[in-house]
Amino acid sequence: MTDLMTEPVSEREPAFWYLIPHGYMQLDLNPPVERIEALARQILSLPDEMRDRAEEVLRFYAGVVTSLNAHRVQACLVGSHPDDTGGIVFSVLTVSTVPTSGANAKLVIASLAGAAADNRDEGMRPLELPCGTGFLIEKKLRTTAPGRPPGGSDTPPQGEVWQGTVAVTGTGTPDIIMIQLVTASVELADDYRNILLGVAHTVTFTDPSLPEEGSSTDPEQWSATASVRSDFG
Secondary structure (H helix, E strand, C coil), rough: CEEEECCCCCCCCHHHHHHHHCEEECCCCCCCCCHHHHHHHHCCCCHHHHHHHHHHHHHHHHHHHHHHHCCCCCCEEEEEECCCCCCCCCCCCCCCCECCCCCCCCHHHHHHHHHHHHHHCCCEEEEEECCCCEEEEEEEEEEEECCCCCCCCCCCCEEEEEEEEEEEECCCCEEEEEEEECCCHHHHHHHHHHHHHHHHCCCCCCCCCHHHHHHHCHHHHHCCHHHCCCCCC
């Protein structure tokens, strides 16, 4: 279970929690300066033939972290899972908050969920989640793929990805919570949709470490250990 409560200068964002699915590792979006300096020293100590590549990776990581923070991403997790051929498939799961510019977040979600109900052919559909009403939108996109351009070309390689997004909000929450899953393994879209929906069904705006009155909630079910064990199929 991850607490994504942060403390911006302007206002305190509401806390929300969710379970991390099996096979995902969280990326540090706020690495301490000391860690970056240590990485830089390690890169400088590498042989010349390895240093340029390592510097490229570090710059890429810094650019990704900067971009994610600029888009109010609260968590970024990289998933790796075995496929049917014995290989490994990868995906990226992000959780972010989107301000509603003074509008009522629940009304915005209700409106979008209504639009989703009328546009199922466009990959949209409403969702009834334990934490409230939300909606799912999914699509396939052409985007820049990893790797260098083919010889003699200035155009970066292109590839297709599947992108699924769930939006939801809770009582007293001024922002919309966006959970997004992206993978280049388009043929496994059904499996990744199940993972995305599994995460969405665990979102809660109530601190699960506080047992309900009259209940005997076991704190272990919300522990980090339980999060790792969770399998969203």
